[in-house]
Amino acid sequence: MKIFVCVKQVPDTETKIKIASDGKSIDTSGVKWILCPYDEFAVEEAIRFKEKNSSATITVLSAGPDRVVDSLRTALAMGCDDAIHIQSTENADSFITARALAKAIEKEGPAYLVFTGKQAIDDDAAQVHQALAESLDLAAATVVLNAEYGDGVVRLSREIEGGALEKYELKTPCVIAAQKGMNEPRYASLPNIMKAKKKEVKKMNLSDLGIQETDQKISYSKMTLPPERGECKMISGDVTTAATELVRILKDEAKVI
Amino acid sequence: MKKVLVFCEYTADKIKKGSLEVLSNALHWDGAEVSVAILGAPGKLASLTNEIKNTSAKNIFLVSDESLSTYSPDGYAKAIANLVKENGFQSILGTVSSQSKDFFPRVAIRLESGMASDCTEFSVSGDTIKATRPMYAGKCYAEIDFSKSPVAIATIRPNALGNKELKSGSAEVKEVSANLGGVKAKVLELVAKSGGADKVDLTEADKIVSGGRSLKNSENFKILEDLASVIGATVGASRAAVDAGYRPHTDQVGQTGKTVSPSLYMAFGISGAIQHLAGMRTSKVIVAVNTDAAAPIFQKADYGVVADLFEMAPALTEAFKKALH
Numbered sequence: 001m002k003i004f005v006c007v008k009q010v011p012d013t014e015t016k017i018k019i020a021s022d023g024k025s026i027d028t029s030g031v032k033w034i035l036c037p038y039d040e041f042a043v044e045e046a047i048r049f050k051e052k053n054s055s056a057t058i059t060v061l062s063a064g065p066d067r068v069v070d071s072l073r074t075a076l077a078m079g080c081d082d083a084i085h086i087q088s089t090e091n092a093d094s095f096i097t098a099r100a101l102a103k104a105i106e107k108e109g110p111a112y113l114v115f116t117g118k119q120a121i122d123d124d125a126a127q128v129h130q131a132l133a134e135s136l137d138l139a140a141a142t143v144v145l146n147a148e149y150g151d152g153v154v155r156l157s158r159e160i161e162g163g164a165l166e167k168y169e170l171k172t173p174c175v176i177a178a179q180k181g182m183n184e185p186r187y188a189s190l191p192n193i194m195k196a197k198k199k200e201v202k203k204m205n206l207s208d209l210g211i212q213e214t215d216q217k218i219s220y221s222k223m224t225l226p227p228e229r230g231e232c233k234m235i236s237g238d239v240t241t242a243a244t245e246l247v248r249i250l251k252d253e254a255k256v257i
Numbered sequence: 258m259k260k261v262l263v264f265c266e267y268t269a270d271k272i273k274k275g276s277l278e279v280l281s282n283a284l285h286w287d288g289a290e291v292s293v294a295i296l297g298a299p300g301k302l303a304s305l306t307n308e309i310k311n312t313s314a315k316n317i318f319l320v321s322d323e324s325l326s327t328y329s330p331d332g333y334a335k336a337i338a339n340l341v342k343e344n345g346f347q348s349i350l351g352t353v354s355s356q357s358k359d360f361f362p363r364v365a366i367r368l369e370s371g372m373a374s375d376c377t378e379f380s381v382s383g384d385t386i387k388a389t390r391p392m393y394a395g396k397c398y399a400e401i402d403f404s405k406s407p408v409a410i411a412t413i414r415p416n417a418l419g420n421k422e423l424k425s426g427s428a429e430v431k432e433v434s435a436n437l438g439g440v441k442a443k444v445l446e447l448v449a450k451s452g453g454a455d456k457v458d459l460t461e462a463d464k465i466v467s468g469g470r471s472l473k474n475s476e477n478f479k480i481l482e483d484l485a486s487v488i489g490a491t492v493g494a495s496r497a498a499v500d501a502g503y504r505p506h507t508d509q510v511g512q513t514g515k516t517v518s519p520s521l522y523m524a525f526g527i528s529g530a531i532q533h534l535a536g537m538r539t540s541k542v543i544v545a546v547n548t549d550a551a552a553p554i555f556q557k558a559d560y561g562v563v564a565d566l567f568e569m570a571p572a573l574t575e576a577f578k579k580a581l582h
Binding site: 121239 | 328330331334354355356358359360361362363365366367369370371372373374375391392393394395396397398399400401402403405406441442443444445446447448449450456457458460461464488505506507508512513514516520521530531532538539541542543544545555556557558559560561562563564565568569572573575576577579580581
């Protein structure tokens with residue numbers, strides 16, 4: 001019973017973004033790279049599934065430059081069995097990435113379940129989960145808060161606007177994209193971190209998977225930093241005076257009330 | 258000239274505000290021939306055209322199938338992709354929502370095309386598409402090149418383009434059968450959050466009142482809820498407040514929560530960690546209340562008050578009541 005988890009390595013949330021000299025990518029020098037926080041929930045969910053299903057094995061996959069192997073090792077240390085690194089470019093779009101992941105899963109499968117995070121916090125595209133499912137011709141649910149695993153079926157809830165939940169019942173194999181709160185991801189223990197160093201990380205090229213870089217559908221022509229705001233107008237006086245003044249400004253000057 | 262399809266969502270019997278925003282803008286683009294798609298079960302869609310049939314949209318496609326009685330990611334994707342193939346649309350647009358975020362990527366794969374999520378700018382002029390989207394939760398912005406994408410697919414963030422007048426005309430309503438022959442997944446049940454049924458989601462909210470860890474516990478958020486109810490705002494929270502258990506993750510604003518762009522964002526007791534600022538910096542007007550005059554939030558705010566939020570929030574609630582009633 002093969003379980004796949006697709007993950008992405010992203011800059012830490014505290015990263016201050018700088019634009020590279022080409023004007024259309026970010027300057028990655030000095031960036032601290034982490035396993036995407038949403039993908040941690042996906043990894044954890046796969047491990048919990050395996051703990052209840054002894055025949056399951058978990059393969060964690062990531063597409064990207066060589067640095068992503070570090071994040072694959074993080075997932076291996078948490079409890080995945082082996083890993084696949086798809087060597088891909090820094091700015092591959094969701095189309096190429098989803099296709100590549102799908103091809104790799106087809107090659108190594110058949111999959112029983114595929115887990116991923118609801119979005120990567122770098123490009124924020126939130127496309128790969130469903131694009132991957134479409135490429136594999138599978139059912140999928142995204143922004144999943146909880147899932148129960150039955151025999152050949154997954155009953156789950158996904159979060160929509162206003163915190164409401166949509167309930168689904170998906171036949172396996174299917175793709176499940178985790179929302180924060182789906183579980184509580186574990187920390188890797190030191191012995192498991194050591195063991196993870198010995199686990200296999202298989203390398204694949206895009207061309208091994210029948211994909212060309214020129215298959216990319218969108219690219220970034222220019223990147224800019226958001227404009228700085230003007231000076232903050234500080235409102236002084238006692239609380240009642242300040243409140244009255246602030247309300248007047250919001251109503252009469254800013255006209256947002 | 259570009260043939261543009263706007264996917265319109267609805268709740269009960271009304272087209273969603275965000276969908277109308279996208280449509281109203283598209284109707285003003287020179288060189289765009291705009292049509293609308295509404296999806297659902299047969300016989301349930303006709304009344305939804307009332308709001309938009311007297312506009313300059315070319316066609317309103319009512320695409321129906323028995324299996325679309327509730328939302329289905331693969332069903333919606335197949336229905337839209339087929340409609341695009343049959344009619345030669347060159348662009349598909351929708352407002353950012355739990356549905357469009359979910360099934361548009363499937364449409365992109367079906368049409369061998371690229372998609373730009375969560376655009377804050379989008380326009381068509383002649384044959385040129387201009388699209389900009391935030392990345393890293395708004396720490397930077399990228400302009401999108403769609404030249405290698407047969408169909409330009411995009412979702413557009415609510416409030417980003419602003420509502421325009423729905424240009425008048427007379428759209429032709431066309432009923433289309435999707436002929437899906439079943440779907441892989443569909444919504445079996447919808448469970449509203451208790452007490453949150455009529456709440457506007459943060460991502461769509463026009464006003465947000467947000468609190469940080471300084472609120473000290475979940476009960477204290479009542480003072481922000483009182484303020485929010487006076488001005489019709491939605492309550493949000495910082496990651497610190499969510500991690501401390503004061504609010505659910507649904508309410509989190511920031512890089513690992515929701516990216517928002519209301520016309521008014523009021524931050525109470527939020528210091529302004531970079532990951533929070535990223536999620537709210539596109540708000541039109543930002544107000545910060547904090548006891549620490551050196552808090553980074555003041556560098557991103559338009560108006561600031563150095564004060565104790567436990568005094569300031571109730572004072573503002575009273576001041577708003579006076580000014581508004």
